[in-house]
Amino acid sequence: MQDLTEPILELVRLTSTDLPADVEQALRQAVEREAPGSAARGALETILKNVALSRANSTPICQDTGTPLFYVRHPAGWSTRSLRAQIESAVAQATAHAYLRPNSVDSLSGKNSGNNLGGHYFPTIHFEEVEGEALVIELMLKGGGCENVGAQYSLPHSQLGAGRDLAGVRKVVLDAVHQAQGQGCAPGILGVAIGGDRGSSYYASKEALLRKLDEPNPDESLAALEARLTQEANQLGIGPMGFGGETTVLDAKITHLNRLPASYFVSVSYMCWAYRRRKMVWKDGQVSYS
């Protein structure tokens, strides 16, 4: 088996320092919607300057390099134990290179491990065996500020008047955006999962964020809800950084999973504007990144 530590280190560097083109494009469009001279426009202009600077200097876009979430899809025959060791080694090296901030804290002692390792869940790695020859590793860095404003609702929700249908989903998601205000570093991107249990629902809400901004939802009703939620969330007027303005969210990504008859969860993972996610494909000894 190949040692992928070096290519994975490059994946981490790229993810932390180089914002994906679709996200940067959405931010550029957002600038044009804000009034000249407004705090909202100033915030977005600063954000874009920072994106360019981080890319040029290979420094983290945001100092909170977040929870490293790895999604590994591997052909048959790969050892996930060995891949985990390589990912952990790459993460520790990335921390030493200051591409990542040491972010892994023991919840009981309060001690920071200093290298972004610690226990079975830091970094978080999801493995799935897939058909074909290519090994694909996707990495998302999700900061704590936006993770803290994520929310999960159990429907029906009488206070919000939200029943167990897409109309109810719309209401609770708008509530989550309002609760978040600017604290999740608006303009955000909403990852929404309908159904599942509490754990699988949150998991799916993050996985939904792997879809590119310009990639439409294959389900027509969900595609319509994504567009409506984006438009209505922006009517809340929270704006970039919560300064007020036209752009509160850049997009919404909705997925659904089966649920128990008794349960109807809606989970919202709020992603900050620094929407750091990159993909690495390893095939026939060749690596490519997107």
Next chain:
Amino acid sequence: MRSVQIPISDETIRSLEVGEPVALSGVMITGRDAAHKWMVDTFIKKTRQPEGDDQQVYAALKPILAGGVIYHCGPVVAGLDTKDYRFVAAGPTTSSREEPYQGDVMRHFNVKGVIGKGGMGPKTLAACQEAPGAYLHAIGGAASLIAQSVKRVLGVHKLDFGVPEAMWVIEVQDFPVVVTMDAHGRSQHAVIEAQSKSALEKLLAA
């Protein structure tokens, strides 16, 4: 953009108004969750006894914080092995987590400016009126850009809290912020919260 030098006088801080962009220069210190809890528990509410270097750090903090600025930030720092520290990425962290502590810290140390993101609540707003002080909003996530306004790292306290939670003493030049809570009881965050709540209610009723 208006330039403000640290330490900041009461007169200057009272003259700042919500919505005003400001460029800060001088010496400030970072402090976030662990630091605020430590300051309040050890020296303000005194629910724990000082131990280790606590008293020395307290003595070092007092002159920096008097008329000074505390920055809610957990930076990415290069040069950890050689102690030739350099800020690589240093944007603000969410300030609301310090809401239980901030007002007491401002009064105790005579802090004039609190930098962070996302705004703070009524306890801090009241302290801004009393101290007087102001809440200064930096752009969340603009970490590489903000790090460029950090000219030198002068020292670090409580590195055992971990790199993000340690208290870094930094010299800054033209550090960009926007005043979002002022010494006159005005909060941009309270205004946006109220406006967006009424917009939400309309959407939910539709």
